[in-house]
Amino acid sequence: xxxxxxxxxxxxxxxxxxxxxxxxxxxxxxxxxxxxxxxxxxxxxxxxxxxxxxxxxxxxxxxxxxxxxxxxxxxxxxxxxxxxxxxxxxxxxxxxxxxxxxxxxxxxxxxxxxxxxxxxxxxxxxxxxxxxxxxxxxxxxxxxxxxxxxxxxxxxxxxxxxxxxxxxxxxxxxxxxxxxxxxxxxxxxxxxxxxxxxxxxxxxxxxxxxxxxxxxxxxxxxxxxxxxxxxxxxxxxxxxxxxxxxxxxxxxxxxxxxxxxxxxxxxxxxxxxxxxxxxxxxxxxxxxxxxxxxxxxxxxxxxxxxxxxxxxxxxxxxxxxxxxxxxxxxxxxxxxx
Amino acid sequence: xxxxxxxxxxxxxxxxxxxxxxxxxxxxxxxxxxxxxxxxxxxxxxxxxxxxxxxxxxxxxxxxxxxxxxxxxxxxxxxxxxxxxxxxxxxxxxxxxxxxxxxxxxxxxxxxxxxxxxxxxxxxxxxxxxxxxxxxxxxxxxxxxxxxxxxxxxxxxxxxxxxxxxxxxxxxxxxxxxxxxxxxxxxxxxxxxxxxxxxxxxxxxxxxxxxxxxxxxxxxxxxxxxxxxxxxxxxxxxxxxxxxxxxxxxxxxxxxxxxxxxxxxxxxxxxxxxxxxxxxxxxxxxxxxxxxxxxxxxxxxxxxxxxxxxxxxxxxxxxxxxxxxxxxxxxxxxxxxxxxxxxxxxxxxxxxxxxxxx
Numbered sequence: 001x002x003x004x005x006x007x008x009x010x011x012x013x014x015x016x017x018x019x020x021x022x023x024x025x026x027x028x029x030x031x032x033x034x035x036x037x038x039x040x041x042x043x044x045x046x047x048x049x050x051x052x053x054x055x056x057x058x059x060x061x062x063x064x065x066x067x068x069x070x071x072x073x074x075x076x077x078x079x080x081x082x083x084x085x086x087x088x089x090x091x092x093x094x095x096x097x098x099x100x101x102x103x104x105x106x107x108x109x110x111x112x113x114x115x116x117x118x119x120x121x122x123x124x125x126x127x128x129x130x131x132x133x134x135x136x137x138x139x140x141x142x143x144x145x146x147x148x149x150x151x152x153x154x155x156x157x158x159x160x161x162x163x164x165x166x167x168x169x170x171x172x173x174x175x176x177x178x179x180x181x182x183x184x185x186x187x188x189x190x191x192x193x194x195x196x197x198x199x200x201x202x203x204x205x206x207x208x209x210x211x212x213x214x215x216x217x218x219x220x221x222x223x224x225x226x227x228x229x230x231x232x233x234x235x236x237x238x239x240x241x242x243x244x245x246x247x248x249x250x251x252x253x254x255x256x257x258x259x260x261x262x263x264x265x266x267x268x269x270x271x272x273x274x275x276x277x278x279x280x281x282x283x284x285x286x287x288x289x290x291x292x293x294x295x296x297x298x299x300x301x302x303x304x305x306x307x308x309x310x311x312x313x314x315x316x317x318x319x320x321x322x323x324x325x326x327x328x329x330x331x332x333x334x335x336x337x
Numbered sequence: 338x339x340x341x342x343x344x345x346x347x348x349x350x351x352x353x354x355x356x357x358x359x360x361x362x363x364x365x366x367x368x369x370x371x372x373x374x375x376x377x378x379x380x381x382x383x384x385x386x387x388x389x390x391x392x393x394x395x396x397x398x399x400x401x402x403x404x405x406x407x408x409x410x411x412x413x414x415x416x417x418x419x420x421x422x423x424x425x426x427x428x429x430x431x432x433x434x435x436x437x438x439x440x441x442x443x444x445x446x447x448x449x450x451x452x453x454x455x456x457x458x459x460x461x462x463x464x465x466x467x468x469x470x471x472x473x474x475x476x477x478x479x480x481x482x483x484x485x486x487x488x489x490x491x492x493x494x495x496x497x498x499x500x501x502x503x504x505x506x507x508x509x510x511x512x513x514x515x516x517x518x519x520x521x522x523x524x525x526x527x528x529x530x531x532x533x534x535x536x537x538x539x540x541x542x543x544x545x546x547x548x549x550x551x552x553x554x555x556x557x558x559x560x561x562x563x564x565x566x567x568x569x570x571x572x573x574x575x576x577x578x579x580x581x582x583x584x585x586x587x588x589x590x591x592x593x594x595x596x597x598x599x600x601x602x603x604x605x606x607x608x609x610x611x612x613x614x615x616x617x618x619x620x621x622x623x624x625x626x627x628x629x630x631x632x633x634x635x636x637x638x639x640x641x642x643x644x645x646x647x648x649x650x651x652x653x654x655x656x657x658x659x660x661x662x663x664x665x666x667x668x669x670x671x672x673x674x675x676x677x678x679x680x681x682x683x684x685x686x687x688x689x690x691x692x693x694x695x
Contacts, residue, residue: 234465234467241451331470332513
């Protein structure tokens with residue numbers, strides 16, 4: 001098993017090399033001149049040139065690439081020009097924020113979508129089935145920034161139940177000591193329930209926004225997959241053996257129906273990580289998506305490259321985890337060493 | 338070959354461990370009485386079974402034959418209570434060892450299913466849970482129907498695998514269906530069905546989807562186990578050759594009716610229903626060339642029709658006469674032999690043209 005995992009990780013190396021090359025070329029191909037941007041609107045031609053030399057952008061592309069790779073090999077991902085911080089530090093601070101939001105949203109979605117899909121499949125045509133269809137249709141057709149704004153409008157502005165949608169903590173609470181970067185976990189480690197409550201309160205609306213969006217594909221896949229499995233021959237065998245209906249439903253049908261759901265889960269997770277920029281913007285969430293967008297606008301190469309590389313690494317890990325989970329459920333899909 | 342299928346009623350002395358009283362008149366185990374099953378579909382009501390009566394005695398092997406769509410599986414599913422949700426039992430009764438299976442919303446059926454009455458299916462590779470070790474699937478049944486504790490369940494599961502002649506059962510216990518051949522999977526399914534030593538086994542085309550050599554081995558296994566345990570067996574098949582070889586009695590179904598039922602030898606020697614005769618003539622035997630095989634003209638009538646004739650074979654029947662529109666039921670024509678036909682064939686019949694058989 002360990003051997004198989006190492007093999008998979010090694011197999012990802014060519015892909016990562018490709019990612020490094022492509023992002024390097026793409027960032028250089030983008031319109032916009034970082035030297036002009038950072039020299040300022042009133043910067044003279046000489047000032048611009050000076051910045052250019054300082055940034056190393058006067059060199060040829062192969063030279064620049066060589067220096068970039070050399071730095072990467074040393075573990076130096078470069079520094080952001082806008083903030084002056086090393087990219088790795090910035091990502092280290094912002095990635096947990098995004099991950100926490102995405103994970104909580106995803107867990108919420110799974111907790112609702114899977115029972116909903118299972119119930120809809122076991123009672124086709126019932127009100128649960130119609131509810132499932134309604135929610136999934138709404139989920140796919142409402143864009144996240146709209147649901148986000150709507151939720152903020154209703155629960156913050158109209159009802160006042162939610163705190164102001166401005167980041168991970170309200171201004172009166174200080175962040176817990178950094179352990180995992182997940183405020184919910186860190187505050188629990190610090191036994192600071194007040195901070196935990198504050199962080200959770202901030203998290204609810206953006207997480208629900210994400211969950212509503214992810215709910216749709218998950219619930220639909222669960223329902224379709226369950227319907228397929230429930231009419232399978234082996235479920236009939238299980239019924240004919242007189243097994244308890246719950247055993248038939250969970251041990252026999254649901255575990256088999258889980259496989260496509262897992263695949264969908266992996267897909268939406270990776271999709272969410274990169275694309276919850278809109279939700280982060282709406283809720284002023286200091287996540288990695290908004291970080292990348294800001295860097296992109298400023299033609300700040302190092303953070304953009306760092307973002308893409310971090311995402312690529314995350315995708316590799318995520319896919320590996322999905323494959324391992326797949327193997328746990330389905331003996332036919334066990335990783336071969 | 339018929340030596341392999343001891344007619345348990347006649348040869349009761351082979352019963353194991355002396356629990357079953359030898360020579361005692363076999364008690365009726367499963368009684369299907371005037372059963373009617375309908376499917377409500379969007380395009381109309383399918384009258385899938387009508388006035389179906391059939392009884393199985395302990396230790397007896399009965400074949401249920403007929404072309405696809407004749408209602409064989411509907412009947413067996415209804416008997417097990419695992420019919421499609423769209424199916425409704427609209428008339429008739431089902432009894433198992435004297436208990437009414439349909440009473441109290443099928444409470445008795447639920448209690449007996451998998452323990453006293455078990456079923457095996459066609460296409461064994463897809464009829465087993467693909468992601469559960471086969472031993473565990475046997476254990477699931479044991480856990481449901483017995484109070485064996487975990488270790489004993491495991492022992493019994495391995496024993497079950499050994500009983501269906503699976504070599505190296507300890508190792509096969511942990512195997513998944515995809516690691517086994519079709520024949521092995523069918524053996525596993527038989528092991529699951531027989532785990533609780535049922536008194537009735539319904540085998541729904543158990544050899545469909547298996548290659549010919551495996552078919553013979555599986556059928557031999559089923560008939561040996563049935564004989565050992567004095568287990569009543571309902572063998573559902575469209576293969577008349579198979580039914581002839583392994584069954585004491587045969588019931589012929591056509592379009593949701595049982596049209597003829599009788600002892601195997603009598604039925605083959607002198608079929609009384611024209612459909613039975615056509616079915617026998619349509620069965621490939623040994624060296625017979627394709628030209629010797631007679632297809633049965635026409636198709637099964639659409640069971641959604643509201644103007645179904647009382648004899649559902651009438652529209653395909655060469656012997657159809659005016660009297661055929663009259664109401665119809667099974668009429669005894671010999672010992673244990675009855676037929677539902679207004680113009681049954683005489684005793685001279687089909688054996689002449691099918692003398693090569695057996």
